[in-house]
Amino acid sequence: MQSMTETAQRRQTISKSSLSSIRRRENWLGWLFAAPAILGFIIFVFGPMIASLWLSMTDYKVASTPHFVGLENYRNLFNGTDAFFYKSLGVTLYYVILSVPLQIIVAFFLAILLNQKVKGLTFFRTAFYLPTIVPLIASSMVWLWLFDPDMGLLNIIMRALHLPESQWIYSETTVVPTLVLMSLWTVGGTMVIFLAGLKDIPDHYYEAIEIDGGNALHKLLYITIPLTSPTIFFNTIMGFIGGFQVFVQPYVMTQGGPNNGSLFYIFYLFREAFTFSNMGYACAIAWVLFIVIMLFTFLLFRTSQKWVYYEGEGR
């Protein structure tokens, strides 16, 4: 009893006299709690971003004073003085345009299969997801071995089936498609996200289609795809952003070759910055990437109004 009156009294004290002082305290305490994150943003994101923009307009190399050169770095990139720029942009776009739709389709297809009330769901899900856990450096080693033109398993299988052998990552023309193939191995992460989206679709939507005499294709076209379109959209954006930043595979497996056939954009940037010490120039390369990614995301957002369906939006 006594504690209850005490509590009541305390509540009254709080609500009357000290409410504004609590507010004020909470105000600076809130800032204090958020301070590490805000500082982190200033020190590790905003500051470097501005510095990078400035450096991109200088000729800065390691151990020299940077001189302001205006837009010269950008001009050298775009007017073809540095042939590697367009090459790397081309290679990366080729990879992105090939890998993202394929990854989305395969992941979506697998997720639909797993959503059919299958037995052993946990096993299948684990099997498909497991490759995404593997450190990229290690999976690069394994695939390097599998892709080996002479002794690698893939060509052994091709030989056994009397199919034409491939040079895989060792030929200028096949290196990007081969790396796309390798990327399909780690499609499980995307699949799990799709699976979660599919689980949210209520059964009675499908039942309604059945009652109207619709078949599996109708269900896919009129229920599954529209209702998972926000997930498709999310995965597409993440796929694009990830695809533009591929680095380990070219660095470890191909060194950008053969004949620059896998000169991925970040690999090219890394080489300019840390092999040739062209720090200012590399910053310009980074900013071009930033703009390209923003442009892609913007375009996707613009088109998304046409094909992404949000429930409760009522169209």
Added chain:
Amino acid sequence: MTTSAFRWQRVLLYAVLIIGSLLCLFPFYWLVRSSMMDLAQIFEMPPKWIPEPFVWRNFIEPFEQLPFGRYFLNTLIIVVGTLIGTLLSSTIAAYSFSRMKWVGRDKVFAILLTSMMLPFAVTLIPTFIGWQSLGLINSYAPLIVPAFFGGGVFNIFLLRQFYMTLPRELDEAVFVDGGNHFTIFTRIILPLSRSAVLVIGLFTFLNTWNDFMGPLVYLNDESKFTLAIGLQQFQGMYTAQWGVLMAASLIIVLPAILLFVIFQRYLIEGIALTGIKG
């Protein structure tokens, strides 16, 4: 639909799933199998499915030729440091952004969120120059310290989402009993969000364990390398010696897989919940 057609559909469904999952697991099998073979067995035609005899020497070689034990320890130091930093600072920040009222809170949060759009390449070089001017290149500071400053906006975002679902009445009850924000945070919010914190911890572990570019940029001394960099060094020394290379790869893969197997239920639910893929 007739029952026999339905049955055929089920058979086809399982056939595709089984073949698909075997394809996914196959590289693992090939990794393990090759890691236990000497060169003669590796290059035998047609290839053998099971090593005969099992060669364990491949697993000793990395430790003899390169300080793999040291790399293991180095990697662990970075992982543990990053974990502590990330978990401490992301939970505190998420608490502030979800359960404290302060002027400008939501605007500040929106600004922080924009950094998720920024490719790491943009900040990479100035950040490198910054650490260089502090004389901290070739130390673990550039790899660990940033984790203590917010622990990643994405993690804050996830935790904030989670904290916002917890009822406000809990906080009020603590205030009435004379507690403060620190009490709410440690006694109520943290215990209630254990599963969310676990997911973030797991992904932080895996991402740091797998990180290649960070150590590549910041570490020069061989004695400071991580396993990922060590493996890449090893590749240069043992071109085409696949048995040894696979053994060294397996040494890096195993801890990640072990962790995954132990926590896989949380992990997969976590990905489904959040959309992170690791």
